[in-house]
Amino acid sequence: MKDVAGKTVFITGGVSGVGLGIAKVFAAAGMKTVITYRREDHLAQAMEWFRARPQLTVHAIKVDVTDREGLVRAADETERVFGKVHVLCNNAGVNLFGPMDQATYEDWEWVMGVNFWGVVNGINTFLPRIRKHGEEGHIINVASMASFITGPQAGLYTASKYAVRGLTECLRDTLASTNIGVSLMCPGLTKSNIHESPLGRPKHLAEKSGIPVTPEAIKFIGDVHALGMEPEEVGEKTLRGMLRNDLYIFSHPEGRDEVRENCEEILAAFPDEPVPEERMAVERMRRQAKADARMRPVDVTDMPLPPKG
Numbered sequence: 001m002k003d004v005a006g007k008t009v010f011i012t013g014g015v016s017g018v019g020l021g022i023a024k025v026f027a028a029a030g031m032k033t034v035i036t037y038r039r040e041d042h043l044a045q046a047m048e049w050f051r052a053r054p055q056l057t058v059h060a061i062k063v064d065v066t067d068r069e070g071l072v073r074a075a076d077e078t079e080r081v082f083g084k085v086h087v088l089c090n091n092a093g094v095n096l097f098g099p100m101d102q103a104t105y106e107d108w109e110w111v112m113g114v115n116f117w118g119v120v121n122g123i124n125t126f127l128p129r130i131r132k133h134g135e136e137g138h139i140i141n142v143a144s145m146a147s148f149i150t151g152p153q154a155g156l157y158t159a160s161k162y163a164v165r166g167l168t169e170c171l172r173d174t175l176a177s178t179n180i181g182v183s184l185m186c187p188g189l190t191k192s193n194i195h196e197s198p199l200g201r202p203k204h205l206a207e208k209s210g211i212p213v214t215p216e217a218i219k220f221i222g223d224v225h226a227l228g229m230e231p232e233e234v235g236e237k238t239l240r241g242m243l244r245n246d247l248y249i250f251s252h253p254e255g256r257d258e259v260r261e262n263c264e265e266i267l268a269a270f271p272d273e274p275v276p277e278e279r280m281a282v283e284r285m286r287r288q289a290k291a292d293a294r295m296r297p298v299d300v301t302d303m304p305l306p307p308k309g
Contacts, residue, residue, distance in 0.1 A: 001086070001181065001243060005030030006080045010075070011093030012036045012122060014067050015046040017192025018142060018185075021231025022089055024049070025239050027056040032082040036063045036074065037090065038200065057082075065092045065118030071125045084133045085241070088126040090119040092303040093160075094197035094209050097221055098211035100155025106208040107156060107234065110201055115160035119167065130180060138181040138242050141168045145188045145255045149264065172247050176294035181245040185238050188252030189228035195221035 001007070009026050013019040014035025025051070027033040035058060037043040043060055050058045080083055095112045096107055119141050130137035146158040147165035165184055167278045172182040198206075198213040225279050234251045241249030250256075275283070 001137050001245075004087070004132075004239075004243070005088040006032070007190075008032040008034065008078065009087040009089060010078055010085050010122075011091055012063075012118065014089075015039070015042040015060070017194060018190055018231050018234050019089070019091040020046050020049075021068060021190075021233070021235035022140075022142075022238050023058070023235070024232055025235030026055075026087075026089075027058055029239060031087070032057045032059075032086075034059050034061060034074075034078050035067070036061050037049040038062065038064060051108055051255055054292065064238040065090075065121055065191045066113045067124070068121050071121050075125050075129060084127060084135065085126055085137075086135060087140065088130070089140040089142065089238075090122040090164075091140075092118050093142065093144075093158045094200075095154070095194050096198055096209075096211055097153055097154065097157070097195075097217065098213075102210040103156055104208050107151075107211055110205045111156040112160050112163070115157070116163045116167075119164050123171070127180075131178070134179075136179045136181075138183065138245075139171065139175075140183045140185055140242060140249075141171075142185045142187070143168070145186050145250075145252065147184070147186055148259050149255060158188065161271060168273045169247070173290060173293050181242065183238075183241055183246055183249050185234075185241070185249045186251070186255075187229070187234045189225065190231055190234055190251075190257055190284065191228045192193075192225055192231065195225055243308040290301065291295075 004026070005053070009031045011019050011023050011026070011034065014023040014033075015037040019035070023035050025032050034058070035046065037060055041071070043062075047058075047060065048145070050056055059078070061074045061077055063074045065071065075085070094111060096103075096111050123139065127139065130139075134227060141164050143164045144159045145156055147161035150158050167183060168184040175182055195218050198218070201209070229252060237251045238249055
């Protein structure tokens with residue numbers, strides 16, 4: 001997108017942490033900004049900031065991103081208040097910090113339900129509306145450096161963010177021939193309240209959790225996040241990346257070395273052997289189809305298979 005002034009952005013989880021940082025920056029850039037929330041205390045803090053800046057345009061809607069019907073109602077409300085939505089920012093997320101070998105199905109259901117299915121729900125709700133009005137649009141999926149870097153205590157969170165990364169990369173290719181951009185925002189350590197998210201789990205999922213959540217653990221993780229980047233800086237980098245239509249938006253330079261090491265390890269793991277021509281022909285066909293998709297939509301059933309032998 002070249003010009004965001006007067007356009008509408010819908011930001012899930014936009015009342016604290018990264019989401020609020022993005023909301024502040026996008027609103028200051030002249031966007032009509034919708035922020036969703038679940039906790040009234042977070043909403044009160046966010047709205048106190050916006051009320052002190054009456055020149056900014058913001059509207060808050062209470063909705064859970066796992067509630068598909070609720071998101072449809074939120075989209076309808078947004079259109080009634082501000083008109084067409086141009087930018088969707090799927091930011092809402094949770095974390096359950098602990099060893100994944102202790103996780104129950106309910107733990108997985110909660111983390112994946114918010115972090116992955118919440119993104120799917122946002123896309124399925126808003127993408128058809130953006131395509132329908134035909135104006136420039138953009139989808140920002142907020143993942144994490146955890147979508148590139150793994151660790152032993154964040155397995156559920158990391159799995160969900162890797163899923164968001166794969167979804168976003170494919171969606172970028174899918175929409176490449178349209179006027180809708182797609183970006184993956186990958187913040188590192190940021191001042192936020194995500195350490196409190198286990199306290200808001202639905203009761204039926206929290207009761208069967210295999211990962212204990214203690215006040216001491218929450219305080220420790222909160223103290224760590226307090227050392228992070230200011231959310232507004234993440235928001236500024238998000239806006240710049242969206243305006244450039246970057247696929248990857250990285251805010252924290254400290255992740256570069258580990259990502260490089262991971263890439264080198266992956267490349268070193270490939271077998272060093274010749275590829276049969278028939279397999280290479282299929283690979284060339286796949287790469288060409290990807291390149292063609294960036295120029296026009298491609299129906300894979302119309303792609304001729306390479307001859308054998």
